[in-house]
Amino acid sequence: xxxxxxxxxxxxxxxxxxxxxxxxxxxxxxxxxxxxxxxxxxxxxxxxxxxxxxxxxxxxxxxxxxxxxxxxxxxxxxxxxxxxxxxxxxxxxxxxxxxxxxxxxxxxxxxxxxxxxxxxxxxxxxxxxxxxxxxxxxxxxxxxxxxxxxxxxxxxxxxxxxxxxxxxxxxxxxxxxxxxxxxxxxxxxxxxxxxx
Amino acid sequence: xxxxxxxxxxxxxxxxxxxxxxxxxxxxxxxxxxxxxxxxxxxxxxxxxxxxxxxxxxxxxxxxxxxxxxxxxxxxxxxxxxxxxxxxxxxxxxxxxxxxxxxxxxxxxxxxxxxxxxxxxxxxxxxxxxxxxxxxxxxxxxxxxxxxxxxxxxxxxxxxxxxxxxxxxxxxxxxxxxxxxxxxxxxxxxxxxxxxxxxxxxxxxxxxxxxxxxxxxxxxxxxxxxxxxxxxxxxxxxxxxxxxxxxxxxxxxxxxxxxxxxxxxxxxxxxxxxxxxxxxxxxxxxxxxxxxxxxxxxxxxxxxxxxxxxxxxxxxxxxxxxxxxxxxxxxxxxxxxxxxxxxxxxxxxxxxxxxxxxxxxxxxxxxxxxxxxxxxxxxxxxxxxxxxxx
Numbered sequence: 001x002x003x004x005x006x007x008x009x010x011x012x013x014x015x016x017x018x019x020x021x022x023x024x025x026x027x028x029x030x031x032x033x034x035x036x037x038x039x040x041x042x043x044x045x046x047x048x049x050x051x052x053x054x055x056x057x058x059x060x061x062x063x064x065x066x067x068x069x070x071x072x073x074x075x076x077x078x079x080x081x082x083x084x085x086x087x088x089x090x091x092x093x094x095x096x097x098x099x100x101x102x103x104x105x106x107x108x109x110x111x112x113x114x115x116x117x118x119x120x121x122x123x124x125x126x127x128x129x130x131x132x133x134x135x136x137x138x139x140x141x142x143x144x145x146x147x148x149x150x151x152x153x154x155x156x157x158x159x160x161x162x163x164x165x166x167x168x169x170x171x172x173x174x175x176x177x178x179x180x181x182x183x184x185x186x187x188x189x190x191x192x193x194x195x196x
Numbered sequence: 197x198x199x200x201x202x203x204x205x206x207x208x209x210x211x212x213x214x215x216x217x218x219x220x221x222x223x224x225x226x227x228x229x230x231x232x233x234x235x236x237x238x239x240x241x242x243x244x245x246x247x248x249x250x251x252x253x254x255x256x257x258x259x260x261x262x263x264x265x266x267x268x269x270x271x272x273x274x275x276x277x278x279x280x281x282x283x284x285x286x287x288x289x290x291x292x293x294x295x296x297x298x299x300x301x302x303x304x305x306x307x308x309x310x311x312x313x314x315x316x317x318x319x320x321x322x323x324x325x326x327x328x329x330x331x332x333x334x335x336x337x338x339x340x341x342x343x344x345x346x347x348x349x350x351x352x353x354x355x356x357x358x359x360x361x362x363x364x365x366x367x368x369x370x371x372x373x374x375x376x377x378x379x380x381x382x383x384x385x386x387x388x389x390x391x392x393x394x395x396x397x398x399x400x401x402x403x404x405x406x407x408x409x410x411x412x413x414x415x416x417x418x419x420x421x422x423x424x425x426x427x428x429x430x431x432x433x434x435x436x437x438x439x440x441x442x443x444x445x446x447x448x449x450x451x452x453x454x455x456x457x458x459x460x461x462x463x464x465x466x467x468x469x470x471x472x473x474x475x476x477x478x479x480x481x482x483x484x485x486x487x488x489x490x491x492x493x494x495x496x497x498x499x500x501x502x503x504x505x506x507x508x509x510x511x512x513x514x515x516x517x518x519x520x521x522x523x524x525x526x527x528x529x530x531x532x533x534x535x536x537x538x539x540x541x542x543x544x545x546x547x548x549x550x551x552x553x554x555x556x557x558x559x560x561x562x563x564x565x566x567x568x569x570x571x572x573x574x575x576x577x578x579x580x581x582x583x584x585x586x
Binding site: 017047050052054055060062063072073 | 512528532
């Protein structure tokens with residue numbers, strides 16, 4: 001799931017402090033550090049990913065996002081980033097609150113479960129979708145909260161979260177052409193820039 | 197012992213006694229006009245003296261960190277991590293390991309002669325702080341012609357020195373690697389140390405610490421102190437796996453009167469006796485107190501972030517899941533303070549059931565994290581050396 005989200009570089013201030021929740025192998029932080037000279041830290045629990053971050057020279061902290069993030073003070077970061085991990089959190093709404101407590105802004109990307117391909121899979125095959133984006137069987141998936149673009153919009157409204165920007169990703173036909181018109185149907189991934 | 201084990205190490209090593217002929221003012225005010233340090237080095241110092249690692253030992257450690265002595269079956273205490281191709285790769289780094297003052301392996305300490313009186317120091321050896329070890333290591337560094345350590349590395353009390361280095365001499369180290377350590381001991385930790393000291397002092401052969409003048413040794417007390425310590429360095433799980441309730445002798449059968457000894461009793465007694473014949477009781481008291489007194493941020497308004505604001509180097513912090521003497525929470529506090537101070541830091545909590553001792557023992561994940569980190573450190577100075585050569 002290595003999508004090109006390099007456009008978020010223009011959402012993040014140079015020389016600012018960035019916290020990446022679920023930073024994986026540290027690629028995003030490495031890029032942000034190189035291009036924007038950010039002071040970045042990533043949280044990760046996968047041992048192999050942590051080793052890769054260390055090898056890259058990316059600051060990585062072993063910490064489970066499902067446990068508390070209370071060790072990070074209010075507004076201690078400029079931007080808190082989370083890519084493709086919200087759906088794997090035990091309580092996504094609480095994690096979202098925490099992100100906006102720790103950072104003055106947040107960048108979140110998530111897979112849109114309302115994408116037509118997922119809908120078609122479920123409707124026609126009657127099975128839980130296994131796609132390139134969501135490449136797990138229902139019983140072993142880390143993605144325990146499936147939600148759509150529209151669900152996320154509703155959550156932001158409910159919690160009075162300000163949407164600064166959003167962008168939709170969909171590479172293939174007809175997604176590329178239609179994703180901005182009907183994001184809930186044609187965006188396979190949504191990218192949000194949020195503040196309190 | 198297998199031969200390839202020795203081949204996979206730095207091989208046969210020997211220690212050197214180095215005279216530091218400069219005054220060392222200790223935190224307690226006492227001045228040592230000169231002092232001696234037992235030192236081992238592994239690997240080769242590069243042309244621009246930029247590849248040196250300082251190893252900081254813990255309570256009972258010494259200068260023999262890697263390789264084998266002639267006619268010795270047992271390698272140095274950190275041999276799993278120091279050697280060719282190992283995390284502290286002797287093909288790339290020049291590694292300096294010493295016995296610090298106050299310990300008992302040949303460096304100036306309670307068992308050596310006080311030149312001012314001509315007598316063994318014994319209990320009169322001045323009280324020490326971790327910073328005194330750092331100051332002595334700094335003098336050694338100057339004598340070796342090293343301007344900046346590529347890394348200062350230590351576990352437990354060694355990690356405390358690595359942190360102290362970062363605050364006292366921010367421009368004299370590029371990396372501080374803090375393993376299974378803490379910014380200060382908890383009350384429980386101090387309590388264990390005090391029980392150990394009381395055990396030593398209660399030995400009738402202790403004579404207020406002047407036992408060497410009386411040609412005795414408080415072996416029972418020191419063994420007991422070590423047995424207490426040893427239990428706290430292991431985890432309940434590990435002791436369960438290793439010993440369980442296995443019996444070494446005796447039986448629970450009806451009608452049997454022979455005394456029963458559990459395996460763990462025999463093991464602990466053996467460990468205590470082995471330790472008490474190789475370590476000095478005054479050193480044990482001195483160094484446990486040094487551990488108790490350590491408080492990284494005391495002079496920084498008890499604010500750890502403020503303390504680490506003075507550091508310039510990068511940090512790697514490592515803890516072990518079953519370590520309850522220097523628990524992962526203590527390492528988290530270090531990491532959080534470093535993030536607060538905006539320092540480069542990575543933190544790994546290694547899954548292990550070996551307790552505090554895990555930092556000394558082989559563990560693939562620990563090896564990988566430490567190896568990856570140090571490999572990057574080496575890449576950096578090797579690139580700089582190359583750049584300078586052009």
